Amino acid sequence: MANPWTGEVALVVDGQRHVLKLTLGALAELEDGLKAGGLVDLVERFEGGAFSSRDVLALLVAGLRGGGWRGDPADLMAADIEGGPMGAAKVAAQLLARAFQVPDDAA
Template sequence: MNRLPRTVTLTANGARGEVAAMLAGAERRLCLTLGALAEMETGLGVAGMAALAERLRALSAGDLTVVLAALLRGGGEHELAGALATAPIDPRAAAEAVARAFEATA
């Protein structure tokens, strides 16, 4: 049973660096946390912030999935983060959401 879509409207906490994005048919929260950064480093196979920044400059679809999952978990969206491989997500919306999450903490 697919439980990903929901109708609840979320409020992103901008002070915490959260952003809201419409993904998989519902508004989702993404947040760049220290844990999300660590998850990205591990998932992308890089060590350190400089290597991560370099890798983020040219993401493959697989890389985008790793980064999006980490940001979703940072925002408390664990269910969607674990189901990205089969979730109906527009790649452009995913890329824009990732960019906004990084901009929110700049």
């Protein structure tokens, strides 16, 4: 089960449930892979609804890798993601939000 307090989000890919998490290494890989801007720009694109399918894919790959997955973007592009493109975008947005969210009792 995904633990939202540790930044985890669940995603079903090709019928298999995965736990995604943006670890520091996954965030560094994500930032390196972004062609324009950094993580702040990515957060702003998601907040404004101006994100691209490339943004969603990059976030999902980074989160999957943070959760221990050893695939690559091509594997995910050929996969069946539960919920389709909208489900993928929702999980990507949750993943990004949880990576930078401080629990109420930890503030």
